[in-house]
Structure formats: structure tokens, C-alpha cells
Amino acid sequence: xxxxxxxxxxxxxxxxxxxxxxxxxxxxxxxxxxxxxxxxxxxxxxxxxxxxxxxxxxxxxxxxxxxxxxxxxxxxxxxxxxxxxxxxxxxxxxxxxxxxxxxxxxxxxxxxxxxxxxxxx
Amino acid sequence: xxxxxxxxxxxxxxxxxxxxxxxxxxxxxxxxxxxxxxxxxxxxxxxxxxxxxxxxxxxxxxxxxxxxxxxxxxxxxxxxxxxxxxxxxxxxxxxxxxxxxxxxxxxxxxxxxxxxxxxxx
DNA sequence: GTAATATTTCGTCAGATGCAGAAATGACAA
DNA sequence: TTGTCATTTCTGCATCTGACGAAATATTAC
Numbered sequence: 001x002x003x004x005x006x007x008x009x010x011x012x013x014x015x016x017x018x019x020x021x022x023x024x025x026x027x028x029x030x031x032x033x034x035x036x037x038x039x040x041x042x043x044x045x046x047x048x049x050x051x052x053x054x055x056x057x058x059x060x061x062x063x064x065x066x067x068x069x070x071x072x073x074x075x076x077x078x079x080x081x082x083x084x085x086x087x088x089x090x091x092x093x094x095x096x097x098x099x100x101x102x103x104x105x106x107x108x109x110x111x112x113x114x115x116x117x118x119x120x121x
Numbered sequence: 122x123x124x125x126x127x128x129x130x131x132x133x134x135x136x137x138x139x140x141x142x143x144x145x146x147x148x149x150x151x152x153x154x155x156x157x158x159x160x161x162x163x164x165x166x167x168x169x170x171x172x173x174x175x176x177x178x179x180x181x182x183x184x185x186x187x188x189x190x191x192x193x194x195x196x197x198x199x200x201x202x203x204x205x206x207x208x209x210x211x212x213x214x215x216x217x218x219x220x221x222x223x224x225x226x227x228x229x230x231x232x233x234x235x236x237x238x239x240x241x242x
Numbered sequence: 243g244t245a246a247t248a249t250t251t252c253g254t255c256a257g258a259t260g261c262a263g264a265a266a267t268g269a270c271a272a
Numbered sequence: 273t274t275g276t277c278a279t280t281t282c283t284g285c286a287t288c289t290g291a292c293g294a295a296a297t298a299t300t301a302c
């Protein structure tokens with residue numbers, strides 16, 4: 001039951017939910033990208049991401065100076081399916097999707113994106 | 122997305138989650154039973170239940186003086202499945218299950234249980 | 243109608259949570 | 273080692289949330 005509780009708490013905050021949904025189709029983001037995406041200070045982003053990590057919803061991986069976040073492979077598929085079904089006609093999610101894509105393109109040239117070019121995505 | 126958010130907020134509080142899980146195998150409870158179950162004042166229970174209702178997780182039905190709560194039939198099956206899978210070895214959920222059962226037996230003789238004896242369960 | 247009972251709404255308080263900025267930590271480069 | 277940059281932890285502040293009791297509302301019994 002504790003897992004339901006911590007996951008629900010983690011996803012029950014708008015900014016954290018937006019990041020999680022963004023990760024569902026962008027695979028990987030670092031703190032600076034999330035900060036840009038949400039318009040929040042790095043410290044705040046770090047705090048939010050650690051809550052998502054503690055809920056076992058995302059993995060963090062440190063590569064060089066940067067920390068990269070991605071959805072933890074062990075997240076229950078029913079949970080992901082439910083979320084997927086629940087966002088089909090959300091305009092904000094659609095906007096966020098486009099914003100994340102252009103943001104990732106924009107960060108293509110920055111240092112944090114060069115570190116991981118050999119990896120998947 | 123708003124639905125994910127409101128559902129997560131609703132289930133991200135321990136007492137509300139416990140009531141919801143209890144409803145998953147007791148079908149129907151009235152405010153007084155939930156109050157006894159959680160050890161909370163009626164006013165507080167009412168508030169919690171209205172949050173679950175607003176999140177479209179439970180239905181409320183007034184019969185006589187009493188209000189009965191049950192899981193809304195439209196709740197996404199993937200969500201229920203995820204929760205079901207997540208509680209298989211939770212000792213607190215098991216205890217709660219027994220407590221609810223004996224509590225319902227105890228309330229069998231009370232007025233609020235006599236009203237609905239013709240209905241399912 | 244009035245009284246009794248169940249529930250909801252309102253007012254208030256204590257504790258939790260989100261936020262930013264400052265300081266601390268960790269990693270790389272010179 | 274020292275400097276720089278990315279991130280995290282700490283601190284303080286504003287807002288949100290859960291709790292109760294009291295008052296309001298709704299329904300049944302008389």
C-alpha cells in the first residue's frame with residue numbers, strides 16, 4: 001500500500017506529473033532541461049525529481065557533470081497504460097509534448113546533450 | 122491530465138486510500154462506518170469522501186438519512202488492476218480488510234444497515 | 243409543526259508542501 | 273590544487289491540507 005501512496009503523492013503534483021508525462025515520450029532529460037521546461041529553479045527541480053525517484057517512478061543516472069532522468073523500467077505497465085489512456089485528449093499534454101521536443105532540439109548543441117550521444121535515443 | 126492529477130491527489134492521502142481499498146472489497150459503506158473505520162470525526166470523513174467523489178473515484182447515494190459510498194463503475198480498470206497488484210502483500214491492507222468485515226457485521230443490527238438490506242450485497 | 247439523527251459546510255488551527263536563494267557537494271578542466 | 277559548472281541540501285516564507293468543533297442542512301419519527 002505504501003507504494004500506491006508514494007506514487008500517488010508523487011504524481012499528485014502538477015509539475016511532477018508533467019515531467020513524468022514528458023519522460024513518457026522523451027526517454028531522458030537532465031535537470032537543466034526540466035528546469036527550462038517547467039520554468040522552475042534548479043533546486044526546486046532537483047527536489048521534485050528526488051521525490052519521483054523515491055517513489056520508484058524514475059531512475060537517475062549521473063554522467064559527467066549532468067544527471068539524467070528516465071522512467072524506471074520497473075514501473076507497473078497497468079499504471080502507464082492508465083496514464084496513457086487518460087491523456088489522449090489533453091491539450092496541455094499535447095502542448096507539453098511539442099515544447100519538450102523543440103526544447104530537446106534546442107539543447108542538442110549544448111554540453112549536456114553531447115555527453116550522451118552514444119546512448120539510445 | 123486533470124483527471125490523473127485529481128485522482129492522484131485523492132489517492133495520495135493515507136486515509137482516503139484506505140477507504141478506497143476498503144470499498145474495493147466491501148462494495149458499500151456509509152459515513153458512520155467510515156468514521157469508525159478510520160477513527161475520524163464525521164465532518165472529516167465527509168470532506169475526504171467528497172474529494173474522492175470529485176475525483177470520480179466513488180459514487181455517493183443518499184438513502185433515507187444515510188449516505189452510502191461505493192466505487193464508481195467508471196473507474197478505469199487498469200487503475201484498479203494496478204492497485205490490486207500493488208497490495209497483494211500489504212499487511213495493513215489485510216488488517217483493514219478484516220477490520221472492515223467485522224465492522225460491517227457489527228453494524229448489521231444498526232439502522233443504517235437495515236435501510237439497504239434489499240439491495241445487492 | 244417539533245424533535246432527533248445523519249451528514250455537510252464553515253471557521254480555525256497545526257503541520258505539510260512548494261518555492262526561491264544561499265551555501266554545500268561532486269565532477270571535470272587547467 | 274584551484275576554478276568552474278551542474279546539482280543537491282539547507283533555510284525561510286507563503287500557501288495548501290487535514291483535523292476538529294460548531295453551526296447549518298436534510299430526512300425521518302412523533
